[in-house]
Amino acid sequence: MATTDDYYAVLGVDRRATPDEIKKAFRRLTREWHPDRHPDDPEVALRYRRINEAYNTLGDAARRAKYDMSQRLEGIELRKGFDGRSARDLLGNVFGDVFGTRRDRRRRGRDLRYTLSVSFAEAVLGSEHDIEFEAPGPCSACAGSGTRPGGRPPQTCTVCGGKGEIKGEGLLSRRSACGRCSGTGLVQPDPCQECRGRGTRRQTRSFRVRLPPGTDAGAERVLEGEGEPGRYGGKAGDLKVTVNVSPHRWLRRKGDEIHCEVPLSISEAARGGKIPVPTVDGLVDVDVPKGVRTGTRLRLRGKGVPAAKGKGRGDQLVTVVIETPVLSGSPAVAEAIDALEAACEAAPASLPRRLEMRKALGDNE
Template identity: 55%
Template structure:
């Protein structure tokens, strides 16, 4: 379990006396007390950490035990056989990261991710949407600077010399986030009263999103600079919007084409004629040829997905011929029986005629025997 750096949390050096520790605790407590900021979870966590740090460092016995426990770097196990990894870990903790692999990006704003769910027609034909959510945005009072209007500019943190980190622990030192500036390396002299010097506040944010024709599910749109704002002039993050296309009740996309399965009464399949078909732009009448079979696919040209170059795919309609059920005692059953007798005498499919001829020849041979 990681050992917290109580000195860094309070923003004091390891040699600070009791008066400095008490003064630092009062400052942090005033900046983050839950009674002053009841809805700020970060402030609550910082107040808890500061109270825990003060409880230990203000007691000489507890402080001595704590200092002893921090003589070795966090996670360094001297019982392991030495190797390159342990040597590098020891070197980094004693002398810091002289190779510059610790990247300092504390001032850059974080990216925001948002999922926009749209109908299939909105994605295929193109559409505009307004999205809204509550998130961290630049404070309007100070325009994201964190400084009260006409106030003094932020200064370099004297505790960490602007580095955002402090070294504690003697010979086996380690780096920890500076508690005086919360790891930012800068301190507001005249913090904005609206955002308490942070430059950001939680507020309702709205954006207009335009989807071009042919947008597919999983497409990501990036609104650069519209994520969380940076600190002390840092770059803002990006707003990354992932498009989720909701299932359509009848249509399914397959590349630049659309697919549909359509039930057709067997009488219409036999006689042919026009039937209504759903498309991405509404219902249209489609001509069904007489005698069409179940599983047949018909094409509606130009009713598919735009390709972005002025062209457009097609829509394919797979016909599923319906067979009537629950016919007992109905006029439909009588008509079907008559139709069955007619089809036995006058089969339509060549395969059916061949089958009946083969059956007749078989019955003739049986009678001869």
């Protein structure tokens, strides 16, 4: 990875820079990009490392001479079967956003992402949430301009001439983001003291997010312009809120329907009656018909997912499951089951399906 870095560009100095100029540039950059000054910013740490790496080579006469030579050789080798685009992509990948070269000086702020976890009912019925997090926001001291109040406005970078990138030597000219202006082509002659000319500072940012009824897991709400502020008049990024829905203990969503299973005892199923069923609106007493079977589906109209535009609502489907009693640990239940079985044997028509099958099997024997 180090070999694809243009050390001169990293330090923002000319190829013919004197050792003194290199040292000065290094000192200035390490002051500006010291990780202690920008805690929690991994890009800064990466950049700081590259600055040191570059100086380690260019700050030493012998290593610098070797580096200059290797760059020239590399340029020649790359020329064989040269494909401009892949070489460019390679650099682009290496530099990524930190050192990415751009023609436009205005820099759009990065998008911020936030995952909002909500309950099943909050997603289905719609809800409002106040979220708060630490993120870069406009610096209050300079109103996001990066310029000290009363200071001179940003000026064209003298190292790259405002291009934001520096061209290397040779026929194959590699380009690298200018280290003096971070590839923006502009420098702050009078940087704001609070944000060191970046125009942004980490701060607590809070928003209210509205989820409409019928919100599904994975849905994204975009709060335009609420991401990281732009630089040099660039647009602010967006705040993208992704909705994470916690699974419900009993309820499952299928399109605009909500499904659930309701276990019934043998006697509840045999006698029927009102059974409490969970819904997103709370418990609802549902009429279960006498003699209901396992697998029977009951429809609760209007207890499903509301349509996005507020027109109507889906249903909830309740699947009945007869729960077999567990006998271990309860002699009373075991006795009652014995008694139930004895009574059913005496009155075979009380279990008509079993009776039918037994008869059919008996006839075949």
